[in-house]
Amino acid sequence: MASAQITEPFVVRRHGLGTTKTALALGTAVFALMVVLTLTIVVVQAIRGASIREPLEAVWLAWGGTPLIFAVGLPILLVVGAITAYEERREEDTDDVLLTVDDTGIYLGGEQQRTIPWAQVRGVCRLELQDSEETWEPRLVVMLVDEDALPRSTKAWGPSCPWPGTHEILGRTLPYNELATAIAQRAPHIHVTDRGRVED
Numbered sequence: 001m002a003s004a005q006i007t008e009p010f011v012v013r014r015h016g017l018g019t020t021k022t023a024l025a026l027g028t029a030v031f032a033l034m035v036v037l038t039l040t041i042v043v044v045q046a047i048r049g050a051s052i053r054e055p056l057e058a059v060w061l062a063w064g065g066t067p068l069i070f071a072v073g074l075p076i077l078l079v080v081g082a083i084t085a086y087e088e089r090r091e092e093d094t095d096d097v098l099l100t101v102d103d104t105g106i107y108l109g110g111e112q113q114r115t116i117p118w119a120q121v122r123g124v125c126r127l128e129l130q131d132s133e134e135t136w137e138p139r140l141v142v143m144l145v146d147e148d149a150l151p152r153s154t155k156a157w158g159p160s161c162p163w164p165g166t167h168e169i170l171g172r173t174l175p176y177n178e179l180a181t182a183i184a185q186r187a188p189h190i191h192v193t194d195r196g197r198v199e200d
Contacts, residue, residue, distance in 0.1 A: 007102070007186055009100050009102035010102070011099070012099040012100075012165070013096045013098065014096040014168060027074060027077060028078060030074065031071075031074050034074075037059065038059075097109045098161070098164040098174075099161070101183055102186065104117060106121065108140070109161070116142050116144070116158075118187045121187070121190055122147070123143040123147060123192070123193065124142055124143065125140075125192065125194065125195050126138060126140060126179070126193070127141060127195040128196060128198065129154065130197070136197055137163075138163035138166055139160050139161065139163055140161055140162075141154060141158055141159075142159050142160070144157070144159075145158065147191075154198055179192065180192040
């Protein structure tokens, strides 16, 4: 009889403005504000007994009619976004999964998706590589080479991905200690290290 999975997977998903659900929520909020603004203008002008048309035109036809065009197109975008979000939920889309740590190994999401079983993992580390003269990019590296045999180039250490949450607008960056704890619970023999800035 096959052994059951001991622990729930540790999953890090994409958040912030890059997800369909977040964009849908923001679009809905903007559309609601537009409706409230229109109703407020109508009610206030009706109470005052003044022209309703003039303030509405001042709001919706400003900047060459851009607000009106946006207001007309936004409901269509919301419908498309709702359909997309529904399909993603039904299909359990993995595009938003940046990292998974479970009893079988580590899954790296992103552009180069890969699953590495624990038997191949020699260590996991966080490091920062120089992106330009002034900026350093944090990365997550799954090392497939023993510590005493690591080559100089970090690209040869094993598969890597940007540190989860680093490139997301209004997203949450994965805390290092959460990753270390997740790996310790599932593969206590794997060392997790933070190597800071590393020059290739």
